[in-house]
Amino acid sequence: MISFNLIPLLPEIYLSLAAMGLLLLGVFRGNESSSVISWACVMAAGIAALLLLWMPPERMIVLDGMITMDRFSVFMKYLVLAGVAAAIILSIEYMEREKAARFEYPVLVLLAGAGMMIMLSASNLLAVYMGLELQSLSLYVLTAFRRDSVHAAEAGLKYFILGALSSGMLLFGISLIYGFTGSIDFGLIHSSLSKFAEIPAGAIVGLVFILAGTAFKISAAPFHMWTPDVYQGAPTAVTALLAMAPKVAAIGLLMRLLLGPFEPAAFQWQQIIWFLSAASMITGAFAAMMQSDIKRLMAYSSIGHMGYALIGLAAFSQAGAGAVCLYMLIYVIMGAGAFAVILCLRRDGRSCQRIEDLSGLSRTHPLLAYAMAILMFSMAGIPPLAGFFGKLAIFQSAMTAGLYGLAILGVLTSVVAAYYYLRIVKVMFFEEPTVASLDRGMPLARGLILILCLVFVTGFILAPSSIMATAQNAAAALFPE
Amino acid sequence: MIDFPLLSLMTFLPLAGALLLLAVRGNEEAVARNARYTALYASLLTLALAVFMLVKFDSSSADFQFVENSAWLRPLGINYHLGVDGISLFFVLLSAFLTPVCILSAWTAIGTRVREFMAAFLILETFMIGTFCALDSVLFYVFFEGVLLPMFLIIGIWGGKRRVYSAYKFFLYTLAGSVLMLLALLFLYAQTGTTDIPTLMAHPVAENIQIWLWLAFFASFAVKMPMWPVHTWLPDAHVEAPTAGSVILAGVLLKMGGYGFLRFSLPMFPDASLYFQPLMYGLSIIAIIYTSLVALVQTDMKKLIAYSSVAHMGFVTLGIFTITTQGIEGSIFQMLSHGLISGALFLCVGVVYDRLHTREIARYGGIVENMPRYATLFMIFMLGSVGLPGTSGFVGEFLTLLGAFQVNTGIAALAATGVVLGAAYMLLLYRRVIFGPRENADALAMPDLNGRELFLLVLLAAPVLYLGVFPSSVMSRISPAAERLLNHVREHGAPAPASERAAP
Numbered sequence: 001m002i003s004f005n006l007i008p009l010l011p012e013i014y015l016s017l018a019a020m021g022l023l024l025l026g027v028f029r030g031n032e033s034s035s036v037i038s039w040a041c042v043m044a045a046g047i048a049a050l051l052l053l054w055m056p057p058e059r060m061i062v063l064d065g066m067i068t069m070d071r072f073s074v075f076m077k078y079l080v081l082a083g084v085a086a087a088i089i090l091s092i093e094y095m096e097r098e099k100a101a102r103f104e105y106p107v108l109v110l111l112a113g114a115g116m117m118i119m120l121s122a123s124n125l126l127a128v129y130m131g132l133e134l135q136s137l138s139l140y141v142l143t144a145f146r147r148d149s150v151h152a153a154e155a156g157l158k159y160f161i162l163g164a165l166s167s168g169m170l171l172f173g174i175s176l177i178y179g180f181t182g183s184i185d186f187g188l189i190h191s192s193l194s195k196f197a198e199i200p201a202g203a204i205v206g207l208v209f210i211l212a213g214t215a216f217k218i219s220a221a222p223f224h225m226w227t228p229d230v231y232q233g234a235p236t237a238v239t240a241l242l243a244m245a246p247k248v249a250a251i252g253l254l255m256r257l258l259l260g261p262f263e264p265a266a267f268q269w270q271q272i273i274w275f276l277s278a279a280s281m282i283t284g285a286f287a288a289m290m291q292s293d294i295k296r297l298m299a300y301s302s303i304g305h306m307g308y309a310l311i312g313l314a315a316f317s318q319a320g321a322g323a324v325c326l327y328m329l330i331y332v333i334m335g336a337g338a339f340a341v342i343l344c345l346r347r348d349g350r351s352c353q354r355i356e357d358l359s360g361l362s363r364t365h366p367l368l369a370y371a372m373a374i375l376m377f378s379m380a381g382i383p384p385l386a387g388f389f390g391k392l393a394i395f396q397s398a399m400t401a402g403l404y405g406l407a408i409l410g411v412l413t414s415v416v417a418a419y420y421y422l423r424i425v426k427v428m429f430f431e432e433p434t435v436a437s438l439d440r441g442m443p444l445a446r447g448l449i450l451i452l453c454l455v456f457v458t459g460f461i462l463a464p465s466s467i468m469a470t471a472q473n474a475a476a477a478l479f480p481e
Numbered sequence: 482m483i484d485f486p487l488l489s490l491m492t493f494l495p496l497a498g499a500l501l502l503l504a505v506r507g508n509e510e511a512v513a514r515n516a517r518y519t520a521l522y523a524s525l526l527t528l529a530l531a532v533f534m535l536v537k538f539d540s541s542s543a544d545f546q547f548v549e550n551s552a553w554l555r556p557l558g559i560n561y562h563l564g565v566d567g568i569s570l571f572f573v574l575l576s577a578f579l580t581p582v583c584i585l586s587a588w589t590a591i592g593t594r595v596r597e598f599m600a601a602f603l604i605l606e607t608f609m610i611g612t613f614c615a616l617d618s619v620l621f622y623v624f625f626e627g628v629l630l631p632m633f634l635i636i637g638i639w640g641g642k643r644r645v646y647s648a649y650k651f652f653l654y655t656l657a658g659s660v661l662m663l664l665a666l667l668f669l670y671a672q673t674g675t676t677d678i679p680t681l682m683a684h685p686v687a688e689n690i691q692i693w694l695w696l697a698f699f700a701s702f703a704v705k706m707p708m709w710p711v712h713t714w715l716p717d718a719h720v721e722a723p724t725a726g727s728v729i730l731a732g733v734l735l736k737m738g739g740y741g742f743l744r745f746s747l748p749m750f751p752d753a754s755l756y757f758q759p760l761m762y763g764l765s766i767i768a769i770i771y772t773s774l775v776a777l778v779q780t781d782m783k784k785l786i787a788y789s790s791v792a793h794m795g796f797v798t799l800g801i802f803t804i805t806t807q808g809i810e811g812s813i814f815q816m817l818s819h820g821l822i823s824g825a826l827f828l829c830v831g832v833v834y835d836r837l838h839t840r841e842i843a844r845y846g847g848i849v850e851n852m853p854r855y856a857t858l859f860m861i862f863m864l865g866s867v868g869l870p871g872t873s874g875f876v877g878e879f880l881t882l883l884g885a886f887q888v889n890t891g892i893a894a895l896a897a898t899g900v901v902l903g904a905a906y907m908l909l910l911y912r913r914v915i916f917g918p919r920e921n922a923d924a925l926a927m928p929d930l931n932g933r934e935l936f937l938l939v940l941l942a943a944p945v946l947y948l949g950v951f952p953s954s955v956m957s958r959i960s961p962a963a964e965r966l967l968n969h970v971r972e973h974g975a976p977a978p979a980s981e982r983a984a985p
Binding site: 383399414429465 | 552553554555556557619622623624626627629630633634637638644645648649652653656657660661663664667668670671
C-alpha cells in the first residue's frame with residue numbers, strides 16, 4: 001500500500017550522496033583539495049537545482065504522507081540552493097586566506113542544505129524534525145569551524161545550547177500536538193483540528209511551543225538573542241550562510257505548518273505571529289542603531305527583515321504568502337551581495353568587521369562603496385531598488401488583510417532602520433579615510449556574485465512582473481482549493 | 482499628436498546620461514571635463530524635449546496628454562502610466578530648465594568627484610520629471626522617494642560643515658512622511674483595486690475614510706512642502722547643501738509637496754480637503770507670519786532665503802486650500818515663480834560664497850561699488866521675491882491673496898502681513914549685503930560676475946520678468962486643468978460655492 005515513489009526526493013538524495021562522496025574524496029585527498037571539493041559542492045547544488053527543474057509541477061505526496069512536493073517547495077528550494085551555492089563560493093577564498101580551508105566545510109554546508117530542503121517539503125512532523133536537526137547540527141559545527149578561535153567556539157557553543165533548547169521545545173510541542181490530535185501527519189492534524197468546535201488548550205500550547213522552536217530558527221524576537229553573538233563570532237563566510245539559506249528554510253517551514261495543518265487555528269496563531277513580527281521589527285530597528293560591528297548590524301538587520309516577512313504570514317492570505325516568497329527571494333539576494341562586500345573587509349591580510357573600517361571607502365574603493373550603498377539603500381526599502389518592492393508586496397497584503405497596526409508599525413520601524421543603513425553609507429561616503437586602506441583585490445567568483453546581485457537589485461524595477469508572478473504561483477500551492 | 486513616448490524619453494534621458502558618465506575614462510581632469518559636458522548636453526537635450534512638449538501641448542484641453550500606459554507590476558495590476566496636464570506641465574518644464582542651470586552653476590564650484598556629482602544630478606532629474614509625469618500612484622511613489630537617494634548624497638558629500646546632520650535630517654524627515662503616504666496608497670488600492678491616478682480621481686472614497694487618507698498624504702506633502710511645524714529640515718538642508726543642491730531643492734523638490742496636494746489630496750479626498758480647510762489656513766498663516774519673523778533675524782544668507790521659502794510656500798498652501806479659481810491657479814503660478822526666484826537667489830548667494838566662502842551677512846557690505854551687475858540682478862530677484870508688480874512673484878502672491886479674500890477677509894489680511902514682512906527681510910538682506918557700510922576689505926575686492934554667472938542669472942531673470950508681464954502665457958495652459966479640478970472638488974465635496982462662504 002505504501003507508495004514508494006522517491007522521485008520528489010531525488011534532489012535531497014542526490015545532495016546527500018554527493019556530500020558523502022565528496023567527504024570520502026576529501027578524506028583521501030586531504031585539505032589541499034578543499035577548493036576542488038568546494039567547486040564540486042557548488043556543482044552538486046547546481047545539479048540538484050536542475051533536478052528540481054525536472055520535477056513535475058503538480059503536487060505529489062509520497063512516502064505515506066511524509067514528503068510533499070509542490071510549487072512552493074520547489075520555489076523555496078531554489079532559494080535555499082542559491083543561498084548554499086553562494087555561501088560556498090563566497091567562502092572559498094576567505095577560508096584559504098584565513099588558513100582554515102578544510103574539505104569538511106563545503107560538505108557540511110551541502111548537508112545543511114539537504115536538511116533545509118527536507119524541512120521545506122516535509123508534511124509530517126517527524127520529517128520536519130529530521131530535516132531541522134540535520135540542518136541545525138551541520139550549522140552548529142560550521143559556526144564553531146575555527147576551533148582555535150575563542151569567539152567562534154563561544155558562538156558555536158551558544159548556538160548549540162540555545163538551538164538544542166529550541167529543538168527541545170519544538171519536540172515538546174510536537175508531542176502535545178500528537179497527544180491532542182492523535183497524529184503527526186499534516187493532513188490528519190488538519191482534519192482533526194477542524195473537527196473541534198473550539199481548539200483545545202493543550203493543542204494551542206503545543207502550537208505555541210512549535211512556533212517558539214521555529215521562531216528561534218528564523219531569529220524572530222523575542223527568540224533572537226543568539227543571533228548577534230553567533231553572527232559576530234562565526235567565520236564571516238558562515239555568517240553569510242546563516243543569513244541566507246536557513247532563514248528561507250525556516251520561514252518556508254513556518255508557512256507550510258501554519259497554512260497547512262494549523263490552518264484551523266489561524267485565529268490563534270495570527271496573534272502570535274503579529275506579536276513576533278512587531279517585536280522583531282522593533283528590535284531589529286532600535287538595537288541595530290548602537291552596533292559598531294558590521295556583522296552584528298547585519299544580525300539585527302536580519303531580525304528586522306524577518307519581522308517584515310512575518311507581516312505577510314500574519315495577513316493569512318494568498319497575497320500575503322506570495323509577498324513572503326518574494327520578500328525572501330529579494331532578501332537572499334541582497335544578503336549575498338552585502339556579504340560579498342563584507343568579506344572584502346580585510347586589512348594587512350587580516351579580516352576586519354568594524355563599521356569604522358569602512359570609512360572613506362568611496363575614496364579608496366569606489367566601486368565597492370557604490371555596490372554597498374546600493375545594497376544598503378535596497379535593504380532600507382528605498383525605491384527604485386528591489387528591496388522596496390518586497391516591502392511593497394508585504395504592506396499591500398497587510399493593508400488588504402486589515403492589519404493596519406502592524407503595517408503602520410512596519411513603515412515606522414523601516415524609517416528607524418533606514419537610519420542605520422544610512423549610517424553605513426555615511427561612513428563610506430561622507431567621511432575621509434581615517435584608517436589604513438583595505439587590501440585590494442576581489443576574487444573573480446565573489447565579484448561575479450556581487451555583480452549578479454547588483455544587477456538584480458537595480459534591474460528588478462524593469463521587469464518585476466514575472467518574478468512576482470512566480471512567487472505568487474509558489475504561494476498558491478499552499479492554498480489548495 | 483505624436484507617435485513616440487515623449488515623456489518616457491524625457492524622464493529617462495538624464496538617466497542614460499548618468500550611465501554614460503560611468504563610461505568616461507582618463508585622468509581626473511579629463512574625466513571632470515568630460516563629465517561636465519556630458520551632463521550639460523544630456524540635460525540640454527532633455528530641456529529641448531520639454532520645450533517640444535510645451536509647443537505640442539494642447540492648451541484648450543484639461544485632459545492628460547502624451548499619455549503612455551503599459552503593464553508594469555502585472556500581478557498587482559499596477560501600470561506604467563505617464564501623462565501631463567496643465568497642472569504638471571510647467572513643473573516638468575521647471576525641472577528640465579533648472580537642471581542645466583544647476584549643472585552650469587556647479588561648473589567650477591564643484592571640484593571634487595565631479596563625475597559623481599553630475600551623475601547624481603542627472604539621476605535626480607530623472608526622478609523629478611518622473612514624479613510630475615507619473616499617473617500611477619505607486620509609480621509616483623517610486624519617483625517621489627527615489628529623489629531622496631541622489632539628494633542625500635549631494636548634501637552629504639558636497640555639503641558644508643554640518644552636512645552629515647543635515648543629510649540625515651532631510652532623508653529621515655521626508656522618509657517618515659512618505660511611508661505613511663505609501664500605506665494610504667495601499668489602503669486605497671485595497672479599497673478600490675486600482676492605483677491609477679485618473680481612476681482614483683474620478684471616484685472618491687467614502688468621507689470617513691477620506692479623513693484618514695488625507696492625513697496620511699498630508700504627512701508626506703507637508704514635510705516635503707515644507708509646512709510649519711515640520712519645516713525644520715529645510716533651513717539645515719539648504720544651508721549645508723552645495724549651491725546647485727540648494728537651487729534644485731528650493732526650485733523643484735519643494736514643489737512636489739504642492740503638486741501632491743493638487744494631484745492627490747484635492748481630487749481624491751474632496752470632502753476631507755474641505756473638512757481640513759481651517760487647519761490648512763491656520764498652518765499656512767503661521768508659516769507665513771512666523772517664518773517671516775524668523776527670517777528677519779537670520780544672520781546667514783542661505784538660512785534667510787530658506788525661511789523665506791517656507792513663508793512663500795505658506796501662500797501656496799493657502800491658495801490651494803481656498804479652493805477657488807484664483808487661489809489654485811495662483812498657487813501653481815506662485816510655485817513656478819518661486820522655483821525660478823528662489824533658485825536664482827541661491828545662485829546669487831553662491832556667487833558671493835564662491836568668492837569669500839562665507840554666508841554671514843555681516844561679512845559683506847557695500848559691494849554695489851565693485852559688483853554693479855551682481856547688484857542689479859540680485860535686485861531683480863529680491864524684488865521678485867518681495868512680489869513687486871512686474872515680476873512673476875507679484876502675480877502668484879496677488880492671485881493667492883485674491884483667492885483668500887473671497888473666502889475669508891481675516892485670513893487674507895493676516896496673509897497680507899506676510900507680504901509686508903517679506904519686503905522687510907528681503908530689503909534688509911539686500912541693504913546689508915549690497916549697500917551697507919564698506920568695512921570688509923575682502924568683500925570690496927570681489928570681482929563682478931564672470932560671463933558664466935552673468936549668463937545664468939540673466940537666463941533666470943528673463944522668465945521672472947516675462948511672466949510678471951505676460952502671466953497669461955502660462956495661465957492659459959494651467960486654467961483648463963485647474964478649472965476642472967475645482968469643479969470636481971465642488972461637485973464631490975460640500976456644495977457651498979465660494980461666494981456664499983465669503984466672510985462679511
